[in-house]
Amino acid sequence: MTGEDDLIRLFREHLPAADRGVPFGDDMAGIVDAKLLWSTDMLMDGVDFDSSLHAWRLIGRKALAVNLSDCAAMAARPVSALCGLCLDRRVAPADALDLLLGAQEIAAEFGCAIVGGDTNSWDKPTVIAFTIAGACQAGNPPVLRSGALPGDGLWVSGRLGGSLLGRHLSFTPRVELALRLHRELPPHAMIDISDGLARDAWRMCEASGCGVELDAALLGGVVHADAHKMAADDGREPLDHVLNDGEDFELALALPAQAAGEAFGLHRVGTFVTRRDLRLVANGQARPIAPGGWQHAIGDLA
């Protein structure tokens, strides 16, 4: 079995380098250069949402919000979006419209417009693929995953874990916070937490050529109430939910050692280090942990 990170690595090895200003595999890519960025996210019914449980308006909202979160991760201001739909043939036109309007509403909140797309149908579950473009602020290059330095603090923008209880549909993309951080600091590196803090922090490490030590005591301060609720139900540790659930869509950032992230409402949860692994420090003991989190499995029956 291969994970999506392995597949992306395979793709990167085989694609000729294109000079569009952003390394392949970051949250967004350059279109012509790093002034205007774009990214795409596909959501599948039964995987990323459940149309038998969730309202189409909320599903549409999520489909655009995950793209807005990519803009936040790069500190880009959302500009326009395309709406690609591959609808289960049983979805009524009124529901498809609701999906679009859910996306349109959150797009408008962020100054973004849905300007086109592609509409298809089939007899399989619905797949939604929004693409977003975001503009970087004049003179300010985008914040990449790859700029973390040993000694930087690892900070997060909010409490984590248990998002499946509902936040994965209703979260607020951290665009305004990201733009403010970008103007006033800027961060050395940034990513949005889509697949779990452990995996996404590790992605920053891999891109930056360093490692990170997560601090269990500090992580105790960012446990979301939903993580406690899920832990009470499933018997897993709340910390496990914080590290591995994903779909939090909070920012994870590398800030210079002296930066006061608290002034921006950020929470420090660890420190980037030279040693290239992911470790959890608890009671003065550091132990390696697996990146965990959510990954799409590729070719697991092949």
Add this chain to the structure above:
Amino acid sequence: MTGEDDLIRLFREHLPAADRGVPFGDDMAGIVDAKLLWSTDMLMDGVDFDSSLHAWRLIGRKALAVNLSDCAAMAARPVSALCGLCLDRRVAPADALDLLLGAQEIAAEFGCAIVGGDTNSWDKPTVIAFTIAGACQAGNPPVLRSGALPGDGLWVSGRLGGSLLGRHLSFTPRVELALRLHRELPPHAMIDISDGLARDAWRMCEASGCGVELDAALLGGVVHADAHKMAADDGREPLDHVLNDGEDFELALALPAQAAGEAFGLHRVGTFVTRRDLRLVANGQARPIAPGGWQHAIGDLA
């Protein structure tokens, strides 16, 4: 039952107008303005390709080529692309790579680079969603669907019909021709024939507020050998294949009455008219025909 054109109309009615330089519903949309355009196309296994029959390399080629064809339709030069994949979990990583390389090869032929994307998997058939960006030539606005005038000739860039015999996978997007036409004429309106000449010519008419008379005798001159082959097998008229098969990915254009399209290897097949319908003229008799062609059905069980 609703067709995709109805759904797009519904979407357009409900989306606030966004000033990005291109009307909603054309082959591409403006990202910031009409200087840089983008579009997305989703292909589904079992609908647009068949992974049990077709090589992944050719499938990847098609997935990008349909987007290049949208660039041709607007007379935009391809710049960059994003690769969105929702892979059937049984697709091996080597096959996913083949898909990407098929796309990369034709991208490179057209000066386009695959700069990023999104990779997912599930236990349903594969969905591929490429997004492309194309740049308009300096000082030359893109060619829209909406500029056809009564009296203009309707021209096509090649023979039509029967593409399912293989051309739908191996066609050459008409980018170079489109750029040349754009520099030297330019056309009043343009579209690529993805869903059949009848439907796509009618889309030009709807956008332009006019009608078109297709000339059966002239259409007789653009019957592809594959249309004859399919007609011999299925008993339908070759002309029916020409009008309704789709996936030809040739250009259909409105040229001013006096324009000599032959100099560009184009074939005249009809005339735009004031009367807002689609008619076929044969033996001096004009009769209304249905747009026909391929449309995704939306909500047909709802």
